[in-house]
Amino acid sequence: MARSSLHTAALIAAGLGLACGAGAEELVPYKIIGDTIPEPLTGTPGDPAHGRELVLARTTTCILCHSGPFPEVRFQGDLAPDLTGTGNWWSAxxxxxxxxxxxxxxxxxxxxxxxxxxxxxxxxxxYVGKPILSAAEIEDIVAYLATLRD
Structure with a gap:
């Protein structure tokens, strides 16, 4: 990995460790099948409206690296793929x-x-020994990203 990418990754990790939201419960078991975790971590689908809030929150850092269909957000990232159409590309x-x-x-x-x-x-x-986001927050973000279709 290039030095600038390592530096960026360190900054993201540091920011998450210091500014992370509620997150942080014990991990629930999940099963990976191929390139998916087919079952929701919470047993139920997430809330897309809350997922959108999380994606736009500076504490999750999504928009630090990604851009997307967020006209109200002035500064969006360009280090990672645009999230527009994410629901077309990947399953939940x-x-x-x-x-x-x-x-x-x-x-x-x-x-x-x-x-x-x-x-x-x-x-x-x-946050040592804890996940950055809770299972419910993961499910909310998944539910929102799945709605992003062209």
């Missing part, structure tokens, strides 16, 4: 796995693994 299960642990698809990704509790660098002490 594929989106879920990307949020849970993006490094399964690209070990050098700068995208945080939002539902892991180990392997992080420079994590705020209140």
């Amino acid at each position: 299960g594929q989106l879920r796995l990307r949020l849970v642990d993006a490094s399964r698809f690209n070990p050098e990704t700068i995208m945080p693994s939002y539902y892991r509790d180990d392997g992080f660098v420079r994590v705020g002490r209140n």
